[in-house]
Amino acid sequence: MLMLLAALQSEYGVPDPQQLEELMAGLAAGDREALAQLYHRTRAAVYGLALSILGSGHDAEDVTQDTYVTAWEKCHLYRPQGTPMAWLLTITRNLARMKLRDRGRTQDFGEEQWQAIPAQSPSVTTEDRAVLEAALNILSDQERQIVILHAASGLKHREIAQVLNMPQATELSKYSRSVKKLQKILYAS
Numbered sequence: 001m002l003m004l005l006a007a008l009q010s011e012y013g014v015p016d017p018q019q020l021e022e023l024m025a026g027l028a029a030g031d032r033e034a035l036a037q038l039y040h041r042t043r044a045a046v047y048g049l050a051l052s053i054l055g056s057g058h059d060a061e062d063v064t065q066d067t068y069v070t071a072w073e074k075c076h077l078y079r080p081q082g083t084p085m086a087w088l089l090t091i092t093r094n095l096a097r098m099k100l101r102d103r104g105r106t107q108d109f110g111e112e113q114w115q116a117i118p119a120q121s122p123s124v125t126t127e128d129r130a131v132l133e134a135a136l137n138i139l140s141d142q143e144r145q146i147v148i149l150h151a152a153s154g155l156k157h158r159e160i161a162q163v164l165n166m167p168q169a170t171e172l173s174k175y176s177r178s179v180k181k182l183q184k185i186l187y188a189s
Contacts (some may be wrong), residue, residue, distance in 0.1 A: 020084035026179060027075035033155050045149070046092050049163075052097040052136075052145045061103060063099055067092045085155065089163045135185050143178040148173060 020041065026034025046067050052058035070091050077085055136144050142164070149160045161171040 017083050017085070021080055024078050024084045024087075025074060026082070027072060028078070031160070035068065035072055038071070038084075038088075042088055045085065046088060046156070048148045049089055049092050049145060050096045052148045053093065053141065054100060059099055060096075063092060065094045070095065083159060086159045086162050086174050089155070093163060135182050138185055139178055139181060143174055143181070146171060146175050147178050147182070 020038065023038045023041075024036045027038065043064065047060055047064045050063040050067075051057065054060050054063065067088060071088060074091075078084070136147070139147065145164065146160055149155045149163065150157065155163070157172050157175065158168050160175075161168040164171065
């Protein structure tokens with residue numbers, strides 16, 4: 001299960017914070033190519049978080065686009081005290097929560113939404129995606145976000161805690177419980 005999420009991550013790699021810092025500097029200078037590169041390197045994580053919050057591929061795509069528009073417009077507010085990825089995911093989380101409040105509900109992932117997460121790795125089959133979808137739908141929204149942010153996006157636990165506004169110990173505990181739930185589900189089959 002987590003290997004499948006890691007396969008999604010390995011296709012794109014964990015974005016190098018130094019490269020992302022350079023891209024953020026380019027954004028601040030008005031460089032549209034820097035925005036394109038930032039999008040290319042971080043879109044899977046941004047979309048994955050939006051999808052984990054919203055449960056709708058269409059809404060997640062909207063939030064993903066809005067995240068990069070907001071990053072372009074607000075790049076002057078970025079301070080390199082954290083990481084660019086955490087900053088982007090905070091924007092994503094806030095936009096997704098606003099959309100969720102506007103919509104007033106959540107829904108389960110569908111096949112269309114999972115197919116929208118880019119994955120052309122031969123190691124990720126349709127069956128793998130179905131198993132992953134079913135297992136992740138058993139987790140609570142917050143548990144699903146934590147697992148996706150760590151396993152698929154490659155964020156460190158302290159970064160996830162920052163993005164989700166929770167103590168790191170709480171995030172670690174929730175991650176551990178989520179992994180145990182997933183193992184229990186997958187190994188019971």
